Amino acid sequence: MSLPEKLDTDLKAAMRARDELRKLVLRTLLSSMNYAEIAKQKKLDDAGIIEVIGKEIKQRRESIEAYEKGHRQDLVDNEKAELAILQEYMPAQLGRAELMAIVQKVIAEVGPQGPGDKGKVMQKLMPQVKGKADGNEVNSIVIDLLGKL
Numbered sequence: 712m713s714l715p716e717k718l719d720t721d722l723k724a725a726m727r728a729r730d731e732l733r734k735l736v737l738r739t740l741l742s743s744m745n746y747a748e749i750a751k752q753k754k755l756d757d758a759g760i761i762e763v764i765g766k767e768i769k770q771r772r773e774s775i776e777a778y779e780k781g782h783r784q785d786l787v788d789n790e791k792a793e794l795a796i797l798q799e800y801m802p803a804q805l806g807r808a809e810l811m812a813i814v815q816k817v818i819a820e821v822g823p824q825g826p827g828d829k830g831k832v833m834q835k836l837m838p839q840v841k842g843k844a845d846g847n848e849v850n851s852i853v854i855d856l857l858g859k860l
Contacts, residue, residue, distance in 0.1 A: 713757065714757045714760050714761075714800065715744075715755075715760065717800070718737060718740065718741060718760075718800065719741075721733070721737060722734065722737040722738065722741065725737060732789075732792055732793065732796070733796055735793075736793050736796045736797060737796075739767070740763070740764065740767055740797065740800075743763050743766070743767060744760060744763050747759065747762075747763050758842075761800075761801065761802065761841075761842040762841070762842065764797055764800050764801055764842075765801070765841075765842055767797050768794060768797050768798065768801070771790050771791075771793055771794040771797065772794065774786075774790045775787055775790045775791060775794070778790060801842060802842055802843055803843070804843060804844060804845075805840060805843045805844045807848075807852075810840065810844050810848065810849065810852060811852060813836070813839060813840060814832075814836060814849070814852050814853055814856060815856065817832055817835050817836045817839070818832055818853075818856055818857070820835065821835055823857060823860065824860070825857060825860050826854065826857045826858055826860075828857065829853055829854065829857055832853055832857065833849075833850070833853060836849065836853065837849070
């Protein structure tokens with residue numbers, strides 16, 4: 712079953728089960744996918760859909776951080792619940808060890824001279840880990856490894 716079909720099926724199941732939170736999250740996600748399709752003027756493939764889901768996840772994480780600063784635990788809990796639902800549709804995330812191995816391989820291929828070449832490494836690395844790892848974690852690993860050169 713393709714990702715759009717799965718989302719549609721899960722939305723119908725949430726509606727039947729009267730799961731309001733899941734229904735809201737899936738409708739928001741489908742709406743974001745529609746906007747992305749309109750902006751790109753073409754139908755999204757699975758990679759494009761994962762990119763949209765990633766943006767939604769990033770938005771939830773930023774909201775959680777802002778609500779925690781504002782001491783709004785009720786909103787933090789709601790955003791975390793939405794985040795958990797969205798993460799169900801993402802591909803399996805890479806572990807730190809797997810991610811470290813990929814970063815080291817890319818660094819060996821690119822041959823950077825030091826931390827100033829982070830852009831070259833990230834340019835080659837991000838297409839390989841897009842959707843499979845958090846960008847902030849990738850960035851911190853690259854900075855650590857380039858700092859040791």
